[in-house]
Amino acid sequence: MIDSLSSEAVIRRRTPVFSNAVFAMILFAFTELMFFMALISAFLVIQRDRATQWDLPSNVQLPIYVTAVNTFVLLLSGALLLWALRKESQEQRKIWVSAAALLGFVFVVVQGSEWIGLIELGMTMKSTIFGACFFLLVGSHAVHAVAGSIALLYGASLASRGQLDNESLKALQIFWLLIVLIWPVLYFVVYF
Amino acid sequence: MKCFWLFLVSFSFPAYACSVCGFGDDGSRWAYLFTTGLLTIVPLGVFAALGFYIYRYYHKSSQDELG
Numbered sequence A: 001m002i003d004s005l006s007s008e009a010v011i012r013r014r015t016p017v018f019s020n021a022v023f024a025m026i027l028f029a030f031t032e033l034m035f036f037m038a039l040i041s042a043f044l045v046i047q048r049d050r051a052t053q054w055d056l057p058s059n060v061q062l063p064i065y066v067t068a069v070n071t072f073v074l075l076l077s078g079a080l081l082l083w084a085l086r087k088e089s090q091e092q093r094k095i096w097v098s099a100a101a102l103l104g105f106v107f108v109v110v111q112g113s114e115w116i117g118l119i120e121l122g123m124t125m126k127s128t129i130f131g132a133c134f135f136l137l138v139g140s141h142a143v144h145a146v147a148g149s150i151a152l153l154y155g156a157s158l159a160s161r162g163q164l165d166n167e168s169l170k171a172l173q174i175f176w177l178l179i180v181l182i183w184p185v186l187y188f189v190v191y192f
Numbered sequence B: 001m002k003c004f005w006l007f008l009v010s011f012s013f014p015a016y017a018c019s020v021c022g023f024g025d026d027g028s029r030w031a032y033l034f035t036t037g038l039l040t041i042v043p044l045g046v047f048a049a050l051g052f053y054i055y056r057y058y059h060k061s062s063q064d065e066l067g
Helices: A002-013 A020-048 A064-084 A090-120 A129-160 A166-191 B002-010 B019-023 B026-066
Strands: none
Touching: A020 A129, A020 A166, A020 B026, A064 A090, A064 A166, A090 A129, A090 A166, A129 A166
16 A cells, blocks of 8 residues: 555656656747847947947937837737636637737738838948847847747647647747747837 | 955956957946846846746645645
8 A cells, every 4th residue: 555655656756847848948948048138238238339330320210119019919919828828628729829829920010011111211231230230139039929920820720630738838838928028128128 | 265366356457358348438348247147147047947946846746745
């Protein structure tokens, strides 16, 4: 009796804290976090150096208000994905994950249209140091947002086939929440 | 040994081979030090948070076994 109890305890103790998918995503998200931190560091050091020609072209104004609304859209997308884990039914999960993906794509499209406006006004990666830093930082985030939105669509397709388990959804959440939560920091650093 | 470290810290000066210390002004030097501190603290914070989460997980599971 005691033996069977202790063996049960051992089995329970050996239950992993994270699944492989979640642990791998935590490691990946950590490296991505450090990547963005390094970019922010480079941005701030170059920005604060008075010797740098940091000014924007005179006719260019950054779209602060549109980006603020877009930031809200991205945060809403993260909230929808968090909400998806509370849903047990695959049909419900498909709806919430699809909505999160849709908002992710809306964010990317609005960002893209802002960039086109800025490029038309003459702000490119080659025009000023600010332009180079701006497009590098915001562009890196946009690449991640596109990849994350595609991953969310894949998650929604898994849910439509009834295959989106809790662990896969958690892994998706970790990646997407990194993208969502790093953006307000980038917005504050770059736009103000 | 302590006196040696105290001496070393007291008489430190900027390394002019470093692009920030050598040519950067105060603003850029401040940003460099601030973000270097941040880049040092964040990984330690992440590992500490993971360690704490694992500790809590096993502590809770052993409490459940006893209870």
